[in-house]
Amino acid sequence: MHYQWPTLTNWLEQIAQPFYQQGYVVLEQAIPADLCWSLYQDVQHQQLTAAGVGRQGQYQLNQQVRRDHTAWLSQDNPVQQQYLQLMAQLQQDMNQRCFLGLIDFEAHYARYQQGDFYQKHLDAFVGRSNRVLSSVCYLNTVEQGGELVLYDEQEQFLTKVQPKAGTLVIFESCRFPHEVLPATQIRYSIAGWFRHNSSIQGLVDPQQ
Template identity: 85%
Template sequence: MPYQWPTATEWLNQIAAPFYQQGYMVLEQAIPADLCWALYQDVQQQSLKTAGVGRQGQHQLDQQIRRDQTCWLSPDNPVQQQYLQLMQLLQQDMNQRCFLGLIDFEAHYARYQQGDFYQKHLDAFVGRSNRVLSSVCYLNTLEQGGELVIYDEQDQQISKIQPKAGTLVIFESCRFPHEVLPATQTRYSIAGWFRHNTSIQGWIDPAI
């Protein structure tokens, strides 16, 4: 059954203020219901592969750290392109309001099946990555399990977010460790990263 909720007309305004104050934000029903439903249908038609950890030569599969499956979004796919365009609007707005200098966005579908998890980690390290903002958009709702837990710099839990279709989470990539708790049923989402320059002192930050 297709999702139904009112289309948010001021969603950009609802993101910038809490993000500016605390470095992260959680907004329910952030994306249009029809787009969220189309993405949910689309991800189930894709060929997702077991995700790895590490970059470049250190990239490896380690199911003690993460057990999700992923597939990168492409502008060649009409449904995925709609989401990428929506994130481009967010990128422009965050640049104007918060002067972040974002120039790029990359994202992939993520599927967590029953028992799948992702241990606590950072998406970026200061001075070693061009990822500035991390994002998660949920494509289906889980009553329990599969929560995203966000920690502060002192490793204290500050937010525990239950997967709910249409919810968008944004947080600073190098500031907040986070984890995905074991899923009790299949959990679909889009994980994305807003980036600035493509290299730092000659060091390229490729996609995972």
């Protein structure tokens, strides 16, 4: 088994224009098939742990809110480094095209097993986080379940994204509430965040 799809040579252009118009974009087969396959293999050898909610002192495990398992990506891992470098290209391009002032990117693997979900939430709140753009990259395809649902600023349904290997979703972190519906099959992805600075009121924004 191996992933096969043509490598997009203009993937940056295909992301920037719709994002500029609507604040989010869903691009299928956005990352090279070989890289997606390598990431899919890599995540299965990582030690993933139950994900929590909240920041710093408020951080806690809450299975009523989310039940996924995660592991942070590192530049020390050659496969993960390739993905981080790809996102660095996206960061640079989005800065040039949309003047976002992004300076940092963090990401983690996410695994949703049967029944796992993540309730509706925002990734950032204006003035309380330096996360500007959220990203989701799917590492495998599932027939149903585990969909990402985006809502608009009035929390009205906007779109539903079926997990499909190679698909990349980008959206404004403080603008679009979103949720992950209960998975029926094991689903692997990479969740990431682009930041516009490294601190808020002199405090480093913690990874969460």
